[in-house]
Amino acid sequence: MTEAPSKEIIPSGATTKPIVQVHDVSKIYRLREETVYALNKVSLTIYQGEYLSIMGPSGSGKSTLFNIVGALDNASEGYAQIGDIRLTHLTPRQLSHVRCNYIGYIFQAFNLIPSLTALRNVALPCIFMGVPPEEADKRAAEVLTQVGLGHRLDHTPGELSGGQQQRVAIARALINDPCIILADEPTANLDLQTGSDVIQILKNLSVERGVTIITATHDHKMLSQSDRVVRIREGQIEAIQNRDELEIEEGTIEFAH
């Protein structure tokens, strides 16, 4: 691996094994006369099994960071690394291997295919991996049951509530047994209770199965399960706070002063 992580606090509960490393990453867009730094020299180490929340206002760079860590976009400068794999100079085939094997993605807008049933939406990443359809359906039914949707396998997204759709998206993210889940504002379209249920499912995955959860949010109320919170503003990390530094008040978290 590369150099040791810098003066960051390692959370209790999570392991001390780095799983994601972001090294001096910048993402620069050059538009006509303007240069936009969506990320500006961001460095961050994320540990296996931790639940990390990335918090920042709209436009601060959260999705950009997710896309780079998730091998969906390239950094302009610096690089991200998953385990020992540097996400630079990989062929499309290698990139797709990383995406399918190591990472599960959950998006704000669920991104389900409307014409497919819950079962088939969840089975799809497995089919992409070359698993025979019958086996893929069997695994899909198992993960849907794990997220409490065993009774809705044949419903299309339009026949499911928002919270149920997001659980289908979680099941889809889980089907290839990823070590990392990237959840970009997974509760933004959900009411508070349903959002809390989704967060609880993600938290259980980190505690019970050692899956590393990286989630972006605007909402302080969604931080209560986090081992650490990274605050990002204008493309830069403003602060990284360990659980102990957060004050919890009746299900909400306020930053300690």
Ligand SMILES: Nc1ncnc2c1ncn2[C@@H]1O[C@H](COP(=O)(O)OP(=O)(O)OP(=O)(O)O)[C@@H](O)[C@H]1O
């Ligand atoms: N393709 C692009 N071209 C130019 N600028 C872009 C492009 N994509 C993103 N940006 C800019 O980069 C910055 C970071 O965007 P990003 O989508 O990462 O923000 P975010 O923190 O996810 O915001 P939100 O909370 O609204 O989802 C924004 O200022 C945005 O306008």
Ligand SMILES: [Mg+2]
């Ligand atoms: Mg975003």
